[in-house]
Amino acid sequence: xxxxxxxxxxxxxxxxxxxxxxxxxRQAVRVLSQQAGLxxxxxxxxxxxxxxxxxxxxxxxxxxxxxxxVVKEGGRSGVWVEFADAGPxxxxxxxxxxxxxxxxxxMGLGLSGARRLVDEFDLRSAPGAGTTxxxxxxxx
Numbered sequence: 001x002x003x004x005x006x007x008x009x010x011x012x013x014x015x016x017x018x019x020x021x022x023x024x025x026r027q028a029v030r031v032l033s034q035q036a037g038l039x040x041x042x043x044x045x046x047x048x049x050x051x052x053x054x055x056x057x058x059x060x061x062x063x064x065x066x067x068x069x070v071v072k073e074g075g076r077s078g079v080w081v082e083f084a085d086a087g088p089x090x091x092x093x094x095x096x097x098x099x100x101x102x103x104x105x106x107m108g109l110g111l112s113g114a115r116r117l118v119d120e121f122d123l124r125s126a127p128g129a130g131t132t133x134x135x136x137x138x139x140x
Contacts, residue, residue: 048114
């Protein structure tokens with residue numbers, strides 16, 4: 001995925017250590033979605049994806065960070081969001097992205113569901129090396 005953050009005018013970032021931090025990340029993504037001109041439906045999709053990814057960062061990664069920004073490319077605007085942790089990593093990314101598979105007690109729709117809700121999705125992880133998930137949602 002392109003490094004949209006390098007070209008963004010302003011990148012917001014904060015830690016995710018407790019549930020309230022996931023709420024703050026979700027709220028920040030909503031504000032950026034409005035600033036980027038995303039429709040209400042697309043705002044909701046991105047905020048839902050951010051909520052799932054933030055929750056995964058906290059629960060499975062043991063906490064981490066998020067970064068988000070309004071981005072522009074080719075005359076369009078959107079929102080770029082990255083969640084990163086230094087947790088145990090994901091040993092089988094393809095399996096983790098399979099609907100219904102879960103490593104915990106959830107429904108197994110977090111990662112695969114988040115991927116369906118955004119326009120661009122990138123997941124980088126390795127056992128013992130943490131996980132970084134980056135998404136972009138474009139205004140239509």
